[in-house]
Amino acid sequence: MTDQAQLLKGLVETLAANGSVRSEAWRKVAETVPRHEFLRGGFFRRVEGAVPTAWEPVLEEDDGWLEGCYEDQSLVTQIAGTIVPSDIRGRIAREPTSSSTLPSLVLRMLEDLQIEPGVRVLEIGTGTGYSTALLCRRLGERNVTSIEYDADVAARARSALRRLGAHPLLVTGDGLRGHPDGAPYDRVVATCGVRTVPVAWVEQTRPGGLILTTIGGWLGASELARLTVHDDGTASGPLLGGQVGFMLARPHLPPPLGLLPDLTAGQEREARAGAGVLDDWTTRFVVQSAAPGAQRVSIDRDGCQEDVLIDVESGSWAALRDEHGRHIVRQGGSGVLWDAVEHELARWRSAGAPALRDFTVRVTPEGHSYHW
Structure with missing residues (x-):
């Protein structure tokens, strides 16, 4: 058995063991499709410890290329919309735009x-x-x-x-x-x-x-x-x-943030929920459903860390900080962004904070909505 065949066999066994491949039909198919054939142009590997995130190319002639093709990992194949592994010598610190899942x-x-x-x-x-x-x-x-x-x-x-x-x-x-x-x-x-x-x-x-x-x-x-x-x-x-x-x-990518709004404007109040809710995946999904146009940016203002949600299209924004154990929100623009977030969080929590697998989605010509 060739190295490639052994690597493919090992990958399929891993996928069957972790439950990703659940049927014999898909197992047989997976055993016949060599992943390396789709990565002959190479891939980018993340540079450990690099800040900001950086990538370096792994080409077909490099040590570790074939083994990398059969790791159960997403492999970046394009960066910044046009750059492929063969274009780079060294490192690049730009955003990935295509990958092998x-x-x-x-x-x-x-x-x-x-x-x-x-x-x-x-x-x-x-x-x-x-x-x-x-x-x-x-x-x-x-x-x-x-x-x-x-x-x-x-x-x-x-x-x-x-x-x-x-x-x-x-x-x-x-x-x-x-x-x-x-x-x-x-x-x-x-x-x-x-x-x-x-x-x-x-x-x-x-x-x-x-x-x-x-x-x-x-x-x-x-x-x-x-x-x-x-x-x-x-x-x-x-x-x-x-x-x-x-x-x-x-x-569906977000629009550029452009210049930040005047964060000294707007109305300030004590918030029922602070920016910490954005650190949990499920809670962030709920927040996102209440503020679908919002993007998040963290800034340092006068030595104080603030998390800012900005909806570029509507112009609404909410700046959140913690102060002496209290959550403070300041909101401005065309709407009250964090009010909508807190309302949706309260509705979700009153239902027992169901897991995302308990959500359903309904799609109509007018848009989509979540239910639990």
Whole structure:
């Protein structure tokens, strides 16, 4: 057995042991798709201890490249929208914009998609093409359509899929619009995060079909949702839990903060909840649902640490600090941002602070809402 074959075998055994691969059908598929074929251009590894976060390339000819391909880790493949590993010598401190998702999450999602033979799937976010290849092996390439926003990323995925003899329909474009020419689909699966579920996905999924996507926001908390499409053009379903996060779809990225508002203005009061609630994933998800347009920034003002939530579009903001054991909030702009947050937190806590897996999502043409 070659080193690559042993590494693939070990990865699949790990995925089966940790519960990511739950069925024999997906285990057999996973055993036939070599992940390194989708990482021949290399990947970026995080530089330990670097502040700010920095990345260094690991190329195919480097020691540790092949072993890295078979780690159950997400591997960054593009930085700052255009930079790939072969472009860099040394380090780069910019934001990742594309990656190969950790295999355990890829297989978990494919299991959660409840696929059966003959099902037609629309994949949003081709990425490296690894998950696309798994779908092709399970369903046949004629039943798989995959959309990638970035033309260069799409080209690399197409080459990798062809090396494995897979030729699904690959579309370069805005995945948030779906691909109506191939509709209706039985399943839609997104390997990018969204703030709201696009109506186009619901419209292009047959009644009874499923949409699997992570829903999140600009405060950094997201969860995997599995939605069933209904005859009336709506969709609903549970959050599946597990603190699943993907890079947001590029059209859903936050706007630049620009100049900070005048934080000395506004009205000040004692707050029932302080900025500490933003440190917990579940609570932050609830906060995010109450303030979906808010971004968080921490600043030092006159020797005092303040956490500021800013909604660029509405102009509302809330600055939070702790003072002698008390939570203080100062709010300004067009609304009372923290009032809305405290109201939603109180409603959630009065219900017993249910876990996110007890949440359901309902999607209509007007937007989406959470229930528990």
